[in-house]
Amino acid sequence: MRIWVNGALRDADDARLSVLDHGLTVGDGVFETVRVASGRPFALTRHLDRLTRSARGLGLGDPDHDEVRRAVGAVAEANPMELGRMRITFTGGLSPLGSDRGDSGPSLVVALGETARRPDTTAVVTVPWTRNERGAVTGLKTTSYAENVVALARAHERGASEAIFPNTVGRLCEGTGSNVFVVLDGRIHTPPVSSGCLAGITRALAVEWTGAQETDLPLEVLEQAEEIFLTSTLRDVQAVHRVDGRQLADVPGPVTAKAMRIFDERAADDLDP
Numbered sequence: 001m002r003i004w005v006n007g008a009l010r011d012a013d014d015a016r017l018s019v020l021d022h023g024l025t026v027g028d029g030v031f032e033t034v035r036v037a038s039g040r041p042f043a044l045t046r047h048l049d050r051l052t053r054s055a056r057g058l059g060l061g062d063p064d065h066d067e068v069r070r071a072v073g074a075v076a077e078a079n080p081m082e083l084g085r086m087r088i089t090f091t092g093g094l095s096p097l098g099s100d101r102g103d104s105g106p107s108l109v110v111a112l113g114e115t116a117r118r119p120d121t122t123a124v125v126t127v128p129w130t131r132n133e134r135g136a137v138t139g140l141k142t143t144s145y146a147e148n149v150v151a152l153a154r155a156h157e158r159g160a161s162e163a164i165f166p167n168t169v170g171r172l173c174e175g176t177g178s179n180v181f182v183v184l185d186g187r188i189h190t191p192p193v194s195s196g197c198l199a200g201i202t203r204a205l206a207v208e209w210t211g212a213q214e215t216d217l218p219l220e221v222l223e224q225a226e227e228i229f230l231t232s233t234l235r236d237v238q239a240v241h242r243v244d245g246r247q248l249a250d251v252p253g254p255v256t257a258k259a260m261r262i263f264d265e266r267a268a269d270d271l272d273p
Helices: 044-058 065-078 146-157 201-210 219-223 254-269
Strands: 002-005 008-011 029-037 083-091 107-114 121-126 162-166 172-175 179-184 187-190 227-232 236-243
Touching: 002 065, 008 065, 029 044, 044 065, 044 083, 044 201, 065 083, 065 107, 121 146, 121 227, 146 162, 162 219, 172 179, 172 219, 179 201, 179 219, 179 254, 187 201, 201 227, 201 236, 201 254, 227 254, 236 254
Parallel strands: 121 162, 121 236
Antiparallel strands: 002 008, 002 107, 029 083, 083 107, 162 172, 179 187, 179 227, 227 236
């Protein structure tokens, strides 16, 4: 694997940041995961725009989009593969121990690893922990991901690939790395970003391309929804066949199957929508 680190491609064994990088010591960083198929990144402009929004939310300087694009191109060329997960990480850089940020400037790392296409359906579980819809980093894609690690481990223990969070007032929010959609009376709904969920790239495209509505929903909607699906960079649109102990019949259902087809067709027509 060849990895971009602060201006140059390096072999994986030589791709290093200081142990005092603020992204490591306090999670002071933001990131994006980009799907790369046959060397071509999908929706890169949208990902770079969100990377900038997240960086501004943390008070980091804006990432240089031209530099990030150079890094993305170099890494994709150096690591040919059919389907890959590209990780763009932008951190506070070398800093003193503690929460104060140093003045040496940010760090940029771009890496690419091979992945496989996801199954068409999956199982999810709800977890007892909440997303804070009023937190300082709500809606930012930060490197402070330990909460998601814990919740995803709970999901795996229960034979599921994703854990679903409510927010602090018991409304449906999001998964550890996905957005949630439900079908009610034949119409598609997803929680608004005011619920505390991340404004997912695939979520936005799914809303735009399927006509889904942003709707404030109770967590209990998962017990009644006719169909449920997840969206994310690597899932695209993925049907849910089980939520906790509830099995959904005939998955993917007709509305989800249509959403899957629409997304695949539109994404194939435009690599940077």
